[in-house]
Structures are given as C-alpha cells and as structure tokens.
Amino acid sequence: MNEKEIIDPWSSNLPENYRDIINNFGLEKFNVHDFPEPNLLMRRGIIFAGRGLGIISKSIKQKKKFYILTGIMPTADKVHFGTKSVIDMAVYFQKHGAETYVLVADLEAAATRGVDLQTAKKRALEIHIPCYVALGLDLKKTKFYFQSSNQDVTNLAFEISNKATLNEYKAIYGNAEPSRIMSSLLQVADILHPQLKEQMPGIIPIGIDQDPHMRLARDIASRASKFKFILPSSINHKFVPSLTGDLKMSKSEGNSLFLLDSDKEIKDKISKALTGGQKTLKEQKELGGNPDKDMIFELFRQHLIENDSELKKREEDYRNGKILDSENKEYATKLLIEFMNDFRKKFEKAQKEVKKSFD
C-alpha cells in the first residue's frame, strides 16, 4: 500500500458532526499512522476516534500483550454489515497479536429483551459465532464465552457495583431501571475481566454511540483500585448507514444488508439504495454525483473495494459524471454476490467447526 493513498480521516468523508463528537466527548483523534498495516476502515476514516489509543499502538509495535474484546447480542438471528465492521477490527487486532475475547451477551439479552438463555445459546452457536469465524476470527485463538457461563464475569459485576452511583446511571442512560443497571455493570465486567489473571491493555471496537459505556467502564476501572486494572481502550467507527441513508443499520429493518442475504435480496436491496446521483441521467452526466452521500459508495468504502486507488478513481469518475448510479449498483451487486458466495462457504465450514468445538 502506498502511504500517499491513505485517505485522511479528517477529509470531507467525515461529516462535521463527527468532529463535534470528538471535541464534545473528549475523544482522541484516530491517527492511522500509529498502527501498522491499517485495514480499509482505518485507512478511510471509518475508524475516526478512540480512547487510550497510544497504549494499544505501543503494544502492537513492541509486541507486548494486549487484548481485544467484542460481543454478540443474540437478540436477532441475523448479522448485519454494521457488525461486520466491528469484526473486521477484531480480526485486525487479532492478527496484530491481541488475545481475543468474544462474549455472548445472553444475560444482557435476557435482562433487557427477555430472550431466554437457551434461545440465545442456539442463535450464538448456529449463526453468530460461525459468522464471526467466517469473517476471519481464528476459532482456536478466540475465547468465545457466554456471560451465563462465566462466573468470573458475573462475580466481577457484583464486586464493582459499588463503584458507580445511581446518579451516574441517570446521567448516562436517562433510564436507570434495574435491568439496565445490571446489564451495564455486566458489560463493564466483560470489558475488564481479561485483566483478572494479568494486568494488560485491552481495546474495545465500538460504534461512537457506545462511548458512554466506555467512559463508565474507564471510570469504574479507575475507582476499583484493588484490581489494578489498566484503563481499557476503545476505538470508534462511524455508523454504518442503512442502504436508504438512515444513520445506522439496524437488526430489525428491511433496508439493511445482512450476511447470508440471498442473491435476490442483495439485488432488491441494492436497487432501492439511496445514491448521491442527480435526478435525471442528463443532469448526472453534466453535474456528476456525490459519492459522500451515496450508500453504494459506503459499501465500496467499508466492505467491497479493498484497493485504495481503485476506490479513489471510482469516486472521481462518479463526481465527474463518468459513472452512473446504474453502473455503480450493478458493480456493487456483482461484488456483493461474489463476497456472499465466498462468505457462505466459509460460514458453512465454520458452522461445523463451531459445533465440534462447543460440543
């Protein structure tokens, strides 16, 4: 990769409000040059901020122990492309030496959504964990666990519960119902528990909307002095917008792309996607389109086009009216179907391996 091809996270790709978020929340700007072999999310400003990034960068460069932790919320039986971005980051850190933890948030799902533990377990083993493995997580090197079977985590949640106050919960969540408080403390315990055996830095890849959890986790970690936790780090990605331009892909909406979508579903969804094109073909050719407000380009940038030069050229061509929406959509459909065919094979293989591994 040519260093010059790195797209600055502070380019026009980053909406003004993301800059505000960084300033208002006291986040650190993500600097792509601090991390070796950045993946496309890192190169293209999708990853744009974090907390405690320095200690992670240092751990990677100096080959010191650190961990990555992410979770599975087994409320749905599908995995959307927003989750793929998180796993892409987990894969990045795993490949750069991180101990890897993936929790199934079955107790949280039970507490906040009434999903029973058996349903959660079935979904995780049959869908989510195989998806994560098919996306590139190494099954043997990843510690998948269920909250309901990890006594270290549940015990830690109780032990740290006196390090947060009701007023903090109200300030952070508005809603401070018992189930919310329990879930949140469990989440903090998940984040910190890899350090029970050995103090080490850890990184949690999260959407920027999850930052309040992270601040709470860091506050609690600093107050729970007897555990001597290193404050956990976070790395934030921008929302993966829905195909129709909503801020965030959701598990429940029809306008989101899911891993394992069929060719037909892909074609249908892409055909309806919001583009940055003009109203008429004539205008598009004359005025060009805007790739920054185009959901097809979001897919190219975040998932489908690995090569930075290719992406850059396509963006230019789109701006100049050389590429039309129909061509973009056709190309995206082709790439997505290719991706999905490959993914489906990996998923089926992973399903068998996961079944074997958890039996």
Next chain:
Amino acid sequence: MNEKEIIDPWSSNLPENYRDIINNFGLEKFNVHDFPEPNLLMRRGIIFAGRGLGIISKSIKQKKKFYILTGIMPTADKVHFGTKSVIDMAVYFQKHGAETYVLVADLEAAATRGVDLQTAKKRALEIHIPCYVALGLDLKKTKFYFQSSNQDVTNLAFEISNKATLNEYKAIYGNAEPSRIMSSLLQVADILHPQLKEQMPGIIPIGIDQDPHMRLARDIASRASKFKFILPSSINHKFVPSLTGDLKMSKSEGNSLFLLDSDKEIKDKISKALTGGQKTLKEQKELGGNPDKDMIFELFRQHLIENDSELKKREEDYRNGKILDSENKEYATKLLIEFMNDFRKKFEKAQKEVKKSFD
C-alpha cells in the same frame, strides 16, 4: 408437651407495635396450632407472623416437598444469638421434611460492604457454617453454597431484573444505588432458585425488618411468569433485643451475646444486662419484677429454658418478687455456660466435618 402450656403469640408478650406491623404490612398472624411440634420460638410468640404460611403448614402435614432457605452474611467473624433464632427455625423445618439451602452472601458482602470473596469464604467455612451445623443443621442434608459459585443464582438475578422497577426500589429501600439493586436482585434469585429444577413451596425465616425484601421477592416471583414459581413464604420472628434492651442484637455492638463467647464474657455481659426489676431489693420483694421487660427472661424464653412449665413458674415467681435479679442472672449465666460448653464441642467437631466436606 401439654397443649395448654402453649403461650399465645397474642399475649402480653407481644408489644402493641407488633400488632400494628401485622396490620400495616398485611402480614398473616402466625398460628402455632397449624404446625406440628412447635419449637419454643413458635410456642412463645417470638414467631408471630408470616406470609404464605398455609402452604407450608400443608406441606408439612401432607409430607409434600418444600424448602427452607436462609443465608450467611460474612461481614463479621462472629455469630450472635439473633442468628441462632433464625437457625433454630431452619432446624425446625429441616426436621419436618424441608430441603435445606443455606447461602453464603459473599457477592452481596462484596457489593455492599466491600468484603472480598476470599475473606468471605474463609469466614464462612471456618466460623459460620460450623456454627450453623453445631446449632443442629444436618451437614449432609443441607445445601450450603456461595453466591459467587452458584451460576444458577447469578443467572436468575439477571433474568428477573426486568421484573422490578427503579421506583419500587426507591420506595422499598430509599437508597436505590446500583450495588443495592444488584444485591437485592441476587437475594430474590437466592430465594427462588430452588424452584428452577422443581416447582415447590419454600419458606424463609426472617426478622420482621426483612419483610420488604420478601414482598419484593413475591412480587417478582408473580411477574416472572415463565418460571412458574410458587410464591415463596416467610415466617417472621420478633427482634432478639440486645442485653441492654436495644431493639435488636447487632454484629458490631458489645452488648450482644455471641456464640463462642467465653465464660468470662458471658458473666460480664449478663451482669450488665437490663432487667425488669425494681430499684431496690426491698421494692423488688414487695412489688415484684416485670419479666416482659427483662433481657434475662428474653434469653430464658428464646434460648435457655426449653420447658414451658418451668418458664411460666419462673415468670410468676419473678412477678411476685420471689425471684430476684441476682438469682435470675446467676441462673442464666449457669445455663449459658452449660449451653456454650456443649456448643463449643459441637462447633469444633463441625469445623472438622465442614473442612472435610468442602475440601
């Protein structure tokens, strides 16, 4: 035991405010005739109320399955005589067929008092559990467990957390801090978890001050419909007053009697105990004393004099001025030292058995 010798719980022994409590809280009056072979606490109005008592009475009489559950709060390394009353009730129900559960509230102690799990474990194994066994619980028939090692309980706490609201917590506890909420939900899970394998009635012996916990447990049990819990029952004892007449024995105060107190401690404490006697010896002989306001008689009633006729005669003699405070104290000291010598032997034996059983 002669039926006529049963002391009515609604006799003058029960202060007016206990009647108010029953009325205000909507408790059931305890009826000693509903329970076979009542122990002295039941016969003498120390046990005075409860919730769901009918189903427990029926279970005993029809020899149907039910359970008794009580706990150990490992915040202190001593067990006082207030706890003895609770265990006497547990022993009663165990002898009348109850499955017996005794939890060590180590996670609650960690959450609300900052006691670490190792300290809690050591205290429970070396002091509390052997005390409970020495008081008559059958080690082999009793399921002692640590909250921190009982995943069924911690999981259930999370699963039921959406069945209570923040406002309920505020109403019940005033303080609705996260650690309090976590502890309370864990307590409810402790109370209900024996029914996870099989639906059955259960009884929790508690001081009347603990009734709000019980109401919450029953409310949550009725709302968590998917578990099909039978509402847990409770049986309430009056406070065991301190030797100086404070409402309740406490773990931290010097005016409470502890199991394993030395002969010297017993003598000192009894000598300072509040009595119902008159100011002068002359007045006492003329006017008599009041056994209802006498802490020595509290000990006789709750712990030291098993025979109802003997107790009744001694109360009459005290009222009539035939027995003086000094004689009462001497007799109580003698009985307590006898009890304690016997208890100490049982305790030491139990310590060895517990060590063996938990190794």
